[in-house]
Amino acid sequence: MGIRIFVTGGTFDKEYDEIGGRLYFKETHVSEMLRLGRCRLQVSVRTLMMVDSLDMTDADRAIVVQNCRQCAETRIVVTHGTDTMVETAAAIARAGLDKTIVLTGAIIPYAFGSSDGLFNLGSALAFAQALPPGVYVAMNGRFFLWDRVTKNKATGEFEGGPQLSG
Amino acid sequence: MGIRIFVTGGTFDKEYDEIGGRLYFKETHVSEMLRLGRCRLQVSVRTLMMVDSLDMTDADRAIVVQNCRQCAETRIVVTHGTDTMVETAAAIARAGLDKTIVLTGAIIPYAFGSSDGLFNLGSALAFAQALPPGVYVAMNGRFFLWDRVTKNKATGEFEGGPQLSG
Amino acid sequence: MGIRIFVTGGTFDKEYDEIGGRLYFKETHVSEMLRLGRCRLQVSVRTLMMVDSLDMTDADRAIVVQNCRQCAETRIVVTHGTDTMVETAAAIARAGLDKTIVLTGAIIPYAFGSSDGLFNLGSALAFAQALPPGVYVAMNGRFFLWDRVTKNKATGEFEGGPQLSG
Amino acid sequence: MGIRIFVTGGTFDKEYDEIGGRLYFKETHVSEMLRLGRCRLQVSVRTLMMVDSLDMTDADRAIVVQNCRQCAETRIVVTHGTDTMVETAAAIARAGLDKTIVLTGAIIPYAFGSSDGLFNLGSALAFAQALPPGVYVAMNGRFFLWDRVTKNKATGEFEGGPQLSG
Numbered sequence: 259m260g261i262r263i264f265v266t267g268g269t270f271d272k273e274y275d276e277i278g279g280r281l282y283f284k285e286t287h288v289s290e291m292l293r294l295g296r297c298r299l300q301v302s303v304r305t306l307m308m309v310d311s312l313d314m315t316d317a318d319r320a321i322v323v324q325n326c327r328q329c330a331e332t333r334i335v336v337t338h339g340t341d342t343m344v345e346t347a348a349a350i351a352r353a354g355l356d357k358t359i360v361l362t363g364a365i366i367p368y369a370f371g372s373s374d375g376l377f378n379l380g381s382a383l384a385f386a387q388a389l390p391p392g393v394y395v396a397m398n399g400r401f402f403l404w405d406r407v408t409k410n411k412a413t414g415e416f417e418g419g420p421q422l423s424g
Numbered sequence: 425m426g427i428r429i430f431v432t433g434g435t436f437d438k439e440y441d442e443i444g445g446r447l448y449f450k451e452t453h454v455s456e457m458l459r460l461g462r463c464r465l466q467v468s469v470r471t472l473m474m475v476d477s478l479d480m481t482d483a484d485r486a487i488v489v490q491n492c493r494q495c496a497e498t499r500i501v502v503t504h505g506t507d508t509m510v511e512t513a514a515a516i517a518r519a520g521l522d523k524t525i526v527l528t529g530a531i532i533p534y535a536f537g538s539s540d541g542l543f544n545l546g547s548a549l550a551f552a553q554a555l556p557p558g559v560y561v562a563m564n565g566r567f568f569l570w571d572r573v574t575k576n577k578a579t580g581e582f583e584g585g586p587q588l589s590g
Numbered sequence: 591m592g593i594r595i596f597v598t599g600g601t602f603d604k605e606y607d608e609i610g611g612r613l614y615f616k617e618t619h620v621s622e623m624l625r626l627g628r629c630r631l632q633v634s635v636r637t638l639m640m641v642d643s644l645d646m647t648d649a650d651r652a653i654v655v656q657n658c659r660q661c662a663e664t665r666i667v668v669t670h671g672t673d674t675m676v677e678t679a680a681a682i683a684r685a686g687l688d689k690t691i692v693l694t695g696a697i698i699p700y701a702f703g704s705s706d707g708l709f710n711l712g713s714a715l716a717f718a719q720a721l722p723p724g725v726y727v728a729m730n731g732r733f734f735l736w737d738r739v740t741k742n743k744a745t746g747e748f749e750g751g752p753q754l755s756g
Numbered sequence: 757m758g759i760r761i762f763v764t765g766g767t768f769d770k771e772y773d774e775i776g777g778r779l780y781f782k783e784t785h786v787s788e789m790l791r792l793g794r795c796r797l798q799v800s801v802r803t804l805m806m807v808d809s810l811d812m813t814d815a816d817r818a819i820v821v822q823n824c825r826q827c828a829e830t831r832i833v834v835t836h837g838t839d840t841m842v843e844t845a846a847a848i849a850r851a852g853l854d855k856t857i858v859l860t861g862a863i864i865p866y867a868f869g870s871s872d873g874l875f876n877l878g879s880a881l882a883f884a885q886a887l888p889p890g891v892y893v894a895m896n897g898r899f900f901l902w903d904r905v906t907k908n909k910a911t912g913e914f915e916g917g918p919q920l921s922g
Contacts, residue, residue: 627896712876720882720883
């Protein structure tokens with residue numbers, strides 16, 4: 259069947275604007291990252307939006323949920339800014355889909371050459387293949403059920419109660 | 425409990441020798457890669473050997489098997505050259521351990537800045553957490569049971585029959 | 591005698607703040623860049639300030655001029671943000687020093703892995719060795735006399751009338 | 757008039773062969789490096805050969821000399837393996853051309869992400885613009901007259917007597 263990747267933006271895909279000296283969004287790097295990782299999974303990538311997750315609205319989240327519901331795939335990865343990743347995970351979970359849905363992101367933009375994004379993308383795709391249906395956050399090499407995770411704003415890391423596998 | 429990583433060398437850890445202009449092994453990059461990936465799993469890394477997998481002997485494989493057996497962890501990742509990764513997986517499988525053991529590697533040295541290694545390490549650690557006991561190869565974003573996988577020498581990619589999850 | 595490098599900040603040395611998701615200054619990368627470039631010149635590096643050149647004041651410029659005057663070296667490179675590099679070059683020129691002083695910078699932060707900074711630093715150090723006394727801007731592989739150069743705000747490039755060498 | 761770059765191969769342009777696990781030559785990275793460096797010089801690049809300089813023959817050197825003589829430009833950069841760079845510089849010098857010709861190279865392949873090549877290319881282009889006619893080696897941030905330089909095989913660095921500028 260293959261895996262669906264929905265792109266929503268986040269640090270993952272931030273670029274450096276050479277003229278303005280600021281960070282901005284252009285296009286996603288996910289396809290380039292899959293190529294770099296020599297990924298041979300059957301994957302289809304669709305960009306839903308390119309936003310900082312602090313700017314993500316309820317309407318944006320409804321679009322994410324709707325796409326997770328409508329796509330044929332039952333294994334889904336959503337790339338997302340880390341600041342409100344947990345909120346979006348909750349919105350997806352409320353839809354009660356019988357699918358394995360894994361949200362992931364990065365704390366360093368991929369374009370900056372020292373990103374955790376490639377590591378996280380690899381782990382998210384693996385979790386999407388191996389975990390049972392449910393909504394998860396995959397960050398820092400770990401996975402968390404959507405309702406047992408918070409982002410520690412001070413450290414930038416995700417923390418949670420017991421993982422599914424103990 | 426945490427995850428154990430055994431390092432055996434392979435393309436993963438090849439370095440460029442500035443004076444001789446050749447590739448060689450120095451120390452593993454696995455710890456640096458975990459740091460770069462902002463990995464917060466409880467992981468302990470042990471280097472068993474640093475060899476090109478074409479040079480790996482039966483005695484070397486016995487060391488890998490012995491370490492997989494003796495360590496307290498039940499979830500293990502083995503970094504390994506791709507050329508004989510499948511042979512080592514078979515050797516481990518014959519030991520009949522009740523553990524989840526995932527072999528992974530890279531087709532480009534991590535030190536060369538464009539490696540698939542970070543992607544593979546992320547996926548291997550995820551598979552090690554989420555798959556049931558067994559011996560697996562994790563490459564190209566996919567996972568394979570040890571007895572259903574071969575390396576395609578022409579493309580450098582791993583191919584297999586049906587994956588565990590279909 | 592050797593070459594003196596004065597660091598003032600600029601895009602050259604901007605870092606990505608993982609927690610806040612913004613760009614900021616920490617420490618200069620110049621020494622790391624010299625190491626990466628296997629530079630074997632006798633160079634001494636001194637950080638005068640770490641500022642965005644849009645925030646550079648007349649007092650800051652007076653510090654730069656004063657240091658150029660007082661140091662023993664007669665060949666000097668100044669790393670500087672590109673936005674007001676030409677103003678600082680003019681301030682140095684007004685001091686009428688009998689030294690070869692070359693200002694350089696970058697349009698992409700060095701930390702972002704795709705910087706023009708290493709290229710510019712290499713060229714600035716070369717110009718500082720080979721050009722006669724005067725105040726120059728070295729950017730985009732070219733050099734410009736301080737009073738014959740402007741930054742094109744639209745393209746981010748430096749443009750000038752005839753170079754010294756025609 | 758602009759600057760001519762002649763490419764001859766060398767460590768500069770070595771690639772990693774993913775299938776064979778060896779180093780080899782494909783195409784030059786010089787144009788990509790100029791783009792990365794935001795170089796706005798009028799430069800034309802021509803590949804003469806792609807060889808390890810240990811394999812360079814007298815016939816190869818004759819080709820380099822002939823091209824330096826025939827091209828319209830009077831400022832030339834030659835990219836070259838470091839092992840026999842000095843021999844080629846001598847061969848060019850014997851031609852007695854009234855041009856500024858700068859040989860440069862790298863000790864780490866550019867493709868490996870940690871190259872001194874970008875730094876050296878920046879400095880070589882600068883020296884080619886600013887030095888008087890002659891044949892030079894530009895490495896390690898320094899420049900050397902062709903008959904006052906040797907490569908230290910143990911350190912990989914270039915060493916010389918007094919530079920032109922003292």
